[in-house]
Amino acid sequence: MADIQWRALVTKCSRADWRLTGFRSFAVMLLAGIATCPGAATAATATGDLQVTITITSECLLGTITDVNFGSHGVLSADQTAQGSISVQCTNNQSYTLGLGAGSGAGASAATADGRFMTLASGTDTVSYGLYKDSALSDPWGDTSTNLFSGTGTGSAVAIPVYGKVPSQTTPQAGTYNDTVVVTLTY
Incomplete structure (x- = not known):
């Protein structure tokens, strides 16, 4: 051999x-073992193209939702304000709307300023409040076409502030009051 x-x-x-x-x-x-000859076989190469692709579809995601917490207060003789946020991430240039429902309080309405109600955890007493799109508390945030938040995606997560106000009102009995508001992201 x-x-x-x-x-x-x-x-x-x-x-x-x-x-x-x-x-x-x-x-x-x-x-x-080191014999070589001029013109002996040499390594050859061949090249080709590998295609790499991804298709990005229009999408939006709800991220972290930070609650609106008004804290602890005695008599509600003055407006109390607080701020929360809703994180939204959409593909770049994707338009979207965010709606905030009326909440679960009896008689609540998202269409009017301060038209939502937090209810006593172990009772029927309520505290009225409002949620707004602006820090001046002049643009109520609801879930109808006239009071939605509108935005355009950047591809990155964006924290959208939610401004809240408990207006001065007759103070109900002491206790913890709360409400649950549905957040709807449409794109």
């Missing part, structure tokens, strides 16, 4: 190569 390999190597080299290197030099290199 070694004889066949040696013959193949010798066949690849022309007689001129033998004369240049000399038989003795060639034999020493062959025994050392």
Whole structure:
């Protein structure tokens, strides 16, 4: 077998190569395993293209929702304000709207300023409040076409502030009052 390999190597080299290197030099290199011949086989390369693709579809996600917490107060003789936020992430240039429902308080309305009600956890007393799109508390936030928040996605998550106000009112009995408002993201 070694004889066949040696013959193949010798066949690849022309007689001129033998004369240049000399038989003795060639034999020493062959025994050392480093024999090379000019014009012997060299590595070849081939190239091609690998296509890499992704299709981005229009999408929006609701992220973290930070509650509106008015804290603890005694008599409600002055307006109390607080702020929460809603995180929204939409594909770049995707338009969306955010609606805030009326809440679960009896008789609540998102269409009017301060028309929502927090209810005593263990009773029927209520505290009225409002949710707004602006810090001036002049633009009520609801769930109809006239009072939705509108935005355009940037591709990154954006925290949208929710401004709340408990107006001065007749103060009900002491206790914890709360409400749950449904957030609707439409795109």
